[in-house]
Amino acid sequence: MKLDKKDHKALVLWAADCAEHVLPYFEKEYPKDNRPRKAIEEARSWARGDEPMKMSVIRSAALAAHAAARATENPAARAAARAAGQAVATVHVAGHAGAVVYYINKVVEAVLAGQVNIARERAWLRRKLADERFQKHLRSIVLK
Structure with missing residues (x-):
């Protein structure tokens, strides 16, 4: 599915919001490592129109988050x-938004041992997935 620029920017902001929601699980362990946060900030910067998409910047931010x-x-x-890396990669290819959902679920699975209320987290994610602008697009990504 092809998104127009307005919906693509909205999808990038959505992916950044989702990645930021689980970012505390990284920052708690590594408070001085800002690579994932910078990836999210880069995604938002593009979506707000602060700068044109420069593939080298997007790629660098994504690779840094994955490193x-x-x-x-x-x-x-x-x-x-990894969710942060996928969020910024959504700037280049909208399909990376589905990977953000995948990694959020991985975070929830990793902390099941009483550290997080899984029902609350899954309800939050369902609300994020309910955005009508992206339902068809996300469904096609997630169900591949």
Whole structure:
């Protein structure tokens, strides 16, 4: 599905919001590592129109977030960093938004041992998925 620019920017903001929702699981473990947060900020900057898309900047931000993920052995922190990398990658290819959902679920699974209310987290994610502008697009991504 092809998105117009307005919906693409809205999808990027949506992906950034979702990734930021789980980012505390990374930042709690690695408070001085700002690579995932910078990836989210880069995504938002493009979506707000602060700068044109520069593939080198988007790619660098995504790769940095994924490098942060590889540097941790904590499954929740790793998945949160990967969600940030996928959020910024949504600037280039809208389909990366589906991977943000995947990694949010990985965070929830990783912290099931009483650290998070899974029903509350899944309800939050369902509300985010309910955005009518993206339902058809996200459904096609998630159900592939």
